[in-house]
Amino acid sequence: MKDDARLQAAIDLLETIAGTSRPADGTAAAFFRDRRFIGSKDRRAISMRVWGTMRHWARLTWWFREAAADTWANGERPDWDSIRPRARILTYLVLVEGMGLAGVDGLCTGEIYAPRPLNEHERAVVRFLRGKPLNHNGMPVWVRGEVPAWVATYLKDIYGDHLPTLLDALTKEAPVDLRVNTLKCDRDNAIIALAEGTDEESVEAVPGHYSPLALRLAGRANLAATNAFRGGLVEVQDEGSQLVALLAGARPGMSVVDFCAGAGGKTLALAAEMQNKGRLVACDVSQGRVDRSAERLKRAGAHNVTRRVLSSETDKWVKRSKGTYDRVLIDAPCSGTGTWRRNPDAKWRMSEEMLAELTALQARILRSAARLAKPGGRVIYATCSLLPEENERQVESFLAEQGAAYRLLSVADLWPELVNPAVPCPVSGPYLRLDPAEHDTDGFFVAVLERLETATPEAPGAEDEPQA
Structure with missing residues (x-):
């Protein structure tokens, strides 16, 4: 493909991503699957331009609004959400790829497969942006950090002066x-x-x-x-995610449940730690996710896994099985803020209202799934979130509610035995909190709880679902 056709394909793909609630990676896979004429090198070039635009989304938007206010007759800045993907990609070409008007004009020719020519407003924007730096002192912290404003406020409380460094790391491409x-x-x-x-x-x-x-x-x-x-x-599997599975401390012969197993990444890790010996149950509320894990389990040679679809976190199976598992891993559904360098589109889909719904669900899942642990057994609560509302505060609320039924174990104390005695634990407190700036992993949180009582009282909200 010529570069002008690659540019139009990038605009088309970004339009498609912006017009759906599906994750960008799945949307891109379907986009290229429907266009098999696009070769591997072209796919790579198109994807790099699209993902580059998404990684610089807030700063490109800020600059386009500044350019519009300076060059448009009415001097108004367009609404944040009204700026089209084409405008953001054109801004990316100038600010990130360093193109001038001649270069952009040379791609936007209107010829077959090429983008339409620039209109007078776009030409004015390109001229205004030429030579501007991507970062500007007038940008708010959240714009320079490429996150929604409300997220920066939430993170400031726990990260303090480390926040700009963290946000900068979240804009970088993640390793494999x-x-x-x-x-x-x-x-x-x-x-x-x-x-x-x-x-x-x-x-x-x-x-x-x-x-x-x-x-x-x-x-x-x-x-x-x-x-x-x-x-x-x-x-x-990200190295941080591997640490979550290792801290579960699953061993051969144990009974273990992966309560929010998804497509089975941590289930595979648990099966390997158990050496295929013992009982491992992988649960999820999505039939599709459970089905998709089958091929991965087969490829890995994991034979001790039973897959189970739950109706909800209070499925009747939970009450029937309470007090029977040595380890209960709860990789709770979360905002995914720790994985935003892999999923830059996800940050602009998250809202405070969605966060409130997630934290309520996490609390219900933790209360219900914890019942599965036997006396002396452990509950491992984990998220790929950086937000304390989904992490420390969830655990603190659970312990306050449960009284003396559970105690919090120190990750620093568990580390030499369960993870790696040759490498110092990256944290000193009871929780494992990882972030891409300090640890070069995705953002993860882990808390390990031990059940102390011989009988677990019914937790509020953990009752069986009503009969249909």
Whole structure:
């Protein structure tokens, strides 16, 4: 494809992403699947431009509004949400790729497959933006940090002076991390297998920093085409997510439940820690997610997993099974703020109202699922969120409600035994709180709770659902 056609495809893709509630990665996959004539190099170039625009969304919008106010006759700034994806991509071409009017004009020719020519307003905007820096001292913190204003306010309380550094890290492209599947190989052999790569290229991987099972790719690669991936030797999993599974402390012969299993990433890690010995139940409220995990489990050689679809967090199975599990992992549905460097579109879909709904759901899930732990068993509560409302405050509220039924264990104390005695624990307190700026992982939170009582009282809101 010529670059003008790539640019129009990028505009079309960004329009498609903006017009749906689906995640951007799934939308992009469907977009390219419907356009098989677009080759792999073209897909990469189009995706880089689209994801680059999304990573700079707030700053591009701020600058376009400044340019519009300066160049349009009425001097007004357009509404934040009314600015079209084409305008943002044109702004990206100037501010990030460094194009001038001649370069943008040369792409927007109106010829077949090319974007339509610039109108007079767009030409004025391009001239105004030429030579401007992407960052500007007049930008609010939330604009420079590429997050909604309300999120910056929430994060300021816990991150303080570290907030600008954190927000900057969230705008960067995330690395690709792999977890070595110990059911099939060790880390050294996985590195060798990856180096064999594909017919087109080898795949270079280096050990991670915290997890003894982690590998980090040196660059981008067609991982799905490698024998190492197809043979189940490795799985794509952020190193922070691997730490969540390791802190569960699942061991061979235990009974373990992954209560919010999703597509099964942490289930696979738990099965490997259990060496396929014991009982592992993967639960989710989505039949689709449970079904999609089947192929991953088969590829990894995980044989001790039972998949179960729940009607809700208070499914009758929970009450029937209470007090029977050694470990209960609750990877709770959350805002996903810790993964925003991977999903830059998600930050603009989140609202305070949605956060309130999520925190209420998290509290209900924690109350109900905790009943599954046997005396002496552990409940591992985790999110991929940076917001204290979804993390520490949830755990504090749960412990206050439960009285003496559970106690909070220190992650720092558990670390040498469960994670990696050769690497110091990255935190000193009871919680594991990771962020991409300080730890170079996605943002994760983990709390480990131990059940102390021999009988768990019925928690408020944890009763069975009414009969239909």
